[in-house]
Every structure is written in structure tokens, then in C-alpha cells.
Amino acid sequence: MARHVRGTDALGGRYRLLEKVGAGSMSVVHRAFDEFLEREVAVKLIHSSAADDAELRRSDVEVKLLARLTHPGLVTLLDAGTEWTPEGLPRIFLVMELVSGPDLRARLKEGPLPATRVAEIGHDLAEALDYIHGRGVVHRDVKPANVLLLDDPVKGMDSIRWTRAHAKLTDFGIACMTESVLTLEDAVSGTPAYLSPEQVRGEVVTPASDIYSLGLVLLQSLTGELAFPGPPLESAVRRLTQGPPIPETVDPLWRELVVGMTALEPAQRLTAADAAAALYRLAALGAVGGPIALGGAGTPAALGAQPASLGS
Template identity: 40%
Template sequence: MPPSIASSRELPNAVGRYEVVRQLGIGAMGRVLLARDPVLGRHVAVKLLRDDLAIAADVRDALIVRMRHEARAAARVTHPNLVVIHDMGEDDVLGLYLVFEYIEGPTLKQRLTEGRLSARQAARIAREIGAALTFAHERGVLHRDVKPENIILSPTGAKLTDFGIARVPDSTLTHAGGLLGTPAYSAPETFRDGRFSPESDQFSLATTMYEAIRGSRAFPGDDALSVASKIMNDEPEAFAESLRYPSELDAILARGMARDPTARFESCKILGTKVMDALLSRSSISAPSPDAADAQSTESIMPPARLSTTFGAPPDRRGWKFLAAGLGALAVIGLLTRMVLRSDAQSPVASAATQDPSAPTAEAEAEVDTSAGLPSAIATAKPPRKPPRSHSASSTASSAPAPTPSASISASTKPSASTSAPHPHPSTTPSAAPSSASASSPTK
């Protein structure tokens, strides 16, 4: 074992100035540690090479070159949906390391083990990752390994990570002992002649979204050769109508996975936008604007279990219904009592004025609003108007229905991007060291 690389089975106390908390994961070529930056007081993800790879020294040297290359590629592009690199250094014992922002949340691959995504979840990821890829392409950077494992579902949206085999204009990096990319998501031209382009990244995005929406791969196979053969010769199976999506979704994904690169869309951003529009066109769901989508909570992409931690348990609304009914009964009793006590004090003019059907009743003015967590009728109900003298007005008031909870009570108890959520319990506040259950980080 080279002396400059620590064992992947050992957890170092520190990497450079970064204090190691725990291991986040191990990829094909490296491992990632959760660490704390004592200078800036934040958690970061530190990426190192694995030492247990049965590879020659020259291949290991090529991997080190690749890590430096990854740092350069990531530093060239700064986008809300791309993982940010903070630092690169070389430890006397551990060797070269990269320091990325720590993203708390599962990868798309981990999320898909729970089942396919909903329309809104998939739409947001398609739009965000499509825009991020086009942003990188416009700056001369290709990713070359877009797949569910490299998409992290963060609290602020989807994040694309792992530029380990990315290409920048002045790069001569080809490969280090293996095939570039992941076969199940690789474009056919990359198998034929190793040619990568923005269109090949688009193919990878289309296959990724196909899997996210349907819940299974576009080109399944038992091994890399069978998968590559299907990509080169077969068409992906249509599925949209079976899931009650418009048939145009099949056509959009098929165009993104076209065997001819020139037949694909002009950019990944266009592909992502079209996928989003097709997904949200059903059931009168309107597509969010970019600003609105950015402002949406992580409910739209995070697993339900994670939602309960973020938003807290939905309130029990049955109690408010009983309370609202009680308040309505009290309001009616009070109104009738005042009518009896003051019936002789009212003039005919006042009686006639109160018979206007457009005038609001005391019950209507004492609506229950649970948006603040408690019925506001207790504090904000207005005094009832002076009751009319005539018997007809009394009948109208006495027959008025008891107030019912406002529309906000009948809304779905499931939190969504457009539904106000109760403040989380203090116990849901993240601890100093993020838990392993929701930790994800770039691995390769």
C-alpha cells in the first residue's frame, strides 16, 4: 500500500485541517468523509482515493490526475444546482483530497428504492438538472456521468455532483483503467467512438428521468455488454399512458434518448423544461415558474419520512371542528338573548335596515382561522350587530348555520409547496453533526 494513502477501513481523525466526523460512503474509486472545518465552523464532504483498488501505480497516478481535474471542472461552474467545491489539498499521510460543500439529503438512486417519483418531484428535478447541465455546457464543461447516483436531493433542490470524469476544453484526460461513464446511462456514440458532447449528457439525463418517472431503467440488462447492446439497437418502452401521463412524455424522452445525437433537443435545459411541462399538464396541474419552483420546499423531492422531520406532524383538525361548532352555538344563543332583552328598544327603521340580506351576520364575521395554529375566532370575533325588532329578522338570525372552519382547515394534511406548514418541533433542529440517515455526498 502506498504510504501516502490511508486504509479505507480506517477512519482518520483529521484530513488536513478538517476534523473527521464519520464516513459518508465509498464509491468505485474513492471514499467520502463528513468533516468539520474548524476555521469556518461548517460541515464539509472530503473526498479521498481508495487504497484497496487492485490497480497499477500508473493507473493510481492517473486517478490522482483525475481528482485534480475534477476540482478544476467543479471550480469552473457555480450554479445553485451544482455541488460547490471549497478546497483542494494534500495531506502528508492521506494524500490528495478534495473538499466539497456538504449536502444533507439522499441521492436520487437512494430515493428510487422507495418507488418512482411523483409528477411534481420528477418535474422539479428535470428542470433543475437540465438547467445546471446547460449552464456547465455553455462554459465548456461536460459532465459525462449523469445518473441517479450523482444527483442529490438537497433541502434547496436537486444538486448534480461528481465531475470526476468531466471534460474541460484544455483537458487531455481519457480514462484510468476503465470505461468512462456508467453503461446504463451512456449514449450510444460513447460506445462507438468514445465521443462525448452536450448531447451525450442529454442522453444520460433522459435515461435518468425515464427511470425516475417510471421506476425502472430504460435499458435494463444483466451486464454492461447486454445493456450497451440494447442502447445501440433498441428503443425504450413507452409507459406514459399506463401511468396516466400524456403520450407526448414518451416522445420527449425518446427524443432525448435518440441514437442520433443530432436528433436530440438543442440543450438539456430544453429537455428538462419539456419533461416538466408534460408531467404537470395532467390533472390541471400548472407548471411552476423558475422563481416559484426555486422557492418550493423540499417536500417536492424529498421522501415522505424526511418531510415529517422538516415540517413536523400535520395538526389534528378534528378538535377545531368541534370548537368551531361550539363557538357557533354560543353566538346564536347570545344573539337570541339580546334580541329578547332589547326587542322593545329598537325602532322600525332599525328593523328594516337589518333585513338587508347582504349584511354580514355575527357568525360570518367570526370565522375560524387555523393558519396561526389556534382558532382566531376566540380573539377576533366581532360583536354581533344590534338585533332587529321584527319577528322575521329573529327567524333569520336564529336559522343561520353555525360557523364552520375556514377553507384552510379542509386542505390536505399533507404538506406541499403551496401549503403553510406548522413550525417544526425544536427536536427537529439539525444537530451539530448531521445524521447519517440523510447524509449524501459526492462519491465516485
């Protein structure tokens, strides 16, 4: 049952808010301490001023989706609830596992990532998408800010030792079930720089929309630049008629993969499983120091011959 709380009270009687670790247009994320289990967690608070009927519905969808999704590449939902302030405003909160690393957006402010790191991060995300797509869920907002990084590569004192990069996908606030009938507002929801062509047109989204967005995220991670820069409308309209420009400096295998993920027609894009297999191969090639170059075949299908699983 909801209860009235003061600003200093612990949420749900147990979650003590600490510093802010992230923010969006509708919510803010705090590091918090679970006083019952004595552990740190992340708490996402929906802004009271933004908690209209639509936002309440989106937060309810996010809670219900996350409650039935369990995968290493997804941020785990631990608890959720709504409390009412003395002013009569709802205070919606989601309690999630705390990921100590930065998000990919913050990391990319330092410049592009090494290709092997991009492959490792992309592999985790593609496997997570394969998992949710298999359960009828489309994320609809795959972007760097929604990718949390767990491990950074390090160089040992005596020899080169790379810790495998890990990533988790978060923020299911505008996720939907496959082939859901959406309102016009919902159909064009998402972040303009990463929308698929069908999202720009306001059409029904499918898992292929997430693959397109992930392709743009991978390309940006390799180059350090947005694939479609500029004002939102201009950026969105360009991707209706052309694929993302890929610099000549991008390796041919990566070029093939990105092209396969960002085809204009959804039916022509790779599946999440295909992308995960291709990214596994790219990560493995980089990890052993082998050249990432076209061999006997340079298609994503050829890259996908390896098992889609990477160890630590």
C-alpha cells in the same frame, strides 16, 4: 505544503472526518466538520490504493473544473488538497458543501417518484447541464447516484403544501471539455446502465451524451425500473439500435420528452435548455393540479414555451 498525518488528525489541519455518507469504486464521502469555520461539510477521499497516475489526473481535472463552476444545481467545491501518509501514500481530498438529503439512487429504492417531483428534479439538472455545457464541459456520468436531493415534498396539517424538490449534480471525476481527445479508457468511462450510444462506441462525447443519460434517469424515476436492465454488455449493445422502452402508463407528454432526449443520433436530441423548458412546463402543470395530457401540441418544443426557471 503537504504534511504527514495520523489517521486521527484533521485533514488539512481543519477537517475532522465524521461518518461515511457515500462510497464509490474509487472514493468515499464523509460528513466532516470544518474546525476553522465551525461548519459541517462533505469530504470526498480518493482511495490510496486507487491513486495511480490515472486517478490522480482525474481528481486534478475534477478540482480544476469544479473550481470554476458555480451554479445552484451543482455541488459547490470549497477546498481540495493532497496529504501524504507515513506510509508514503497520497491522501487526496475534495471538500464540498454538505447536502443533507439522500441521493436519487437511494430514493429510487423506495419506488418511483411522483411525476411532478421528477419534473422539478429534472429541471434543476437540465439547468445545471445547460450551465456546464455553455462553459465547454461534459459531465459524462449523469446517473441517480450523482444526483443529490435537497428537499422532499411534505403535506401540511391543515392543507396540502408541497415543498418544491431541489436537486444538485455532483461527481465531476470523469468530466471533460467538449470535443476533448480521450484515451480509449476515458472514452468508455461512465456507468454502463446510463451510457449514451456514442459512449458505448467509444466516440468523442458532446453535451448530447449528458442529455441522453439524463433522459434515462428521468424515465427510471418515473417507472422505478432501469430502461436497459441486464448484464452491462447486453444492456449497452441494445441501446445502439433501439431507444429505451417506455411503458404505456407513462404520460404522452413525458413520452415525447424522453424520446426527444434519447434519440439515437446526438444531433437529434434536445439541448439542455430545451429540456429545462419542457420540464418547467411539466412541473408547473403538476403543481397547479392540472392534467398532464396532450393539448394543442404535444412536442417538447411546445412544452418549452414557459420560462426555464422554477421558484421555491
